[in-house]
Amino acid sequence: xxxxxxxxxxxxxxxxxxxxxxxxxxxxxxxxxxxxxxxxxxxxxxxxxxxxxxxxxxxxxxxxxxxxxxxxxxxxxxxxxxxxxxxxxxxxxxxxxxxxxxxxxxxxxxxxxxx
Amino acid sequence: xxxxxxxxxxxxxxxxxxxxxxxxxxxxxxxxxxxxxxxxxxxxxxxxxxxxxxxxxxxxxxxxxxxxxxxxxxxxxxxxxxxxxxxxxxxxxxxxxxxxxxxxxxxxxxxx
Numbered sequence: 001x002x003x004x005x006x007x008x009x010x011x012x013x014x015x016x017x018x019x020x021x022x023x024x025x026x027x028x029x030x031x032x033x034x035x036x037x038x039x040x041x042x043x044x045x046x047x048x049x050x051x052x053x054x055x056x057x058x059x060x061x062x063x064x065x066x067x068x069x070x071x072x073x074x075x076x077x078x079x080x081x082x083x084x085x086x087x088x089x090x091x092x093x094x095x096x097x098x099x100x101x102x103x104x105x106x107x108x109x110x111x112x113x114x115x
Numbered sequence: 116x117x118x119x120x121x122x123x124x125x126x127x128x129x130x131x132x133x134x135x136x137x138x139x140x141x142x143x144x145x146x147x148x149x150x151x152x153x154x155x156x157x158x159x160x161x162x163x164x165x166x167x168x169x170x171x172x173x174x175x176x177x178x179x180x181x182x183x184x185x186x187x188x189x190x191x192x193x194x195x196x197x198x199x200x201x202x203x204x205x206x207x208x209x210x211x212x213x214x215x216x217x218x219x220x221x222x223x224x225x226x227x
Contacts, residue, residue, distance in 0.1 A: 004157070033215075040222075041220075042217045043217040045215070045216060056214055059214075091157055091158070093157075093158075102207075103163060104160065107157050109155075109156070
């Protein structure tokens, strides 16, 4: 059973371009979380999705950022018109159900570098 | 903010010694979890302690939780070089329990 798969592992974009980060949760997991991590810092929650639904997007910037988790296929975190401040590691995590005491399974992350 | 804060930010000890990391948080929680992150990798779940528990063990790990002080500690006994990593606490709030909120982490270095 493969773990949480994120791709690409590294992504380089120039300012103004679009970045698309993909996350395939573990098999049987229908809950996906995206977190952002700056160097030497903790993880900042961005968005929580279930299949075809955004449950909590309180951590998402109001502009340029969007996320989806379609019925088929991976979850996508999309950043439009990237700026240097978007450079960070973006981690996806999944869980099978949402109950109290649920642990998360993390992918290895996508390191986004904006030139 | 519910965000946990780990203390110390960085800890360096000799192999074989015990390492203690602390976490404080601000709101009432359902449970508290500890995760480990090796450099450049994703987080790995270590242990979970529920709000009605005071202490939990898993191998060389010992976690305590004091809900009156809103704090938790992670003790790693007989440390090994392979324990070198960053350690994060994460809380699951009673109100709006839709996400885990992570602290800033403790960077632990075990010197051989």
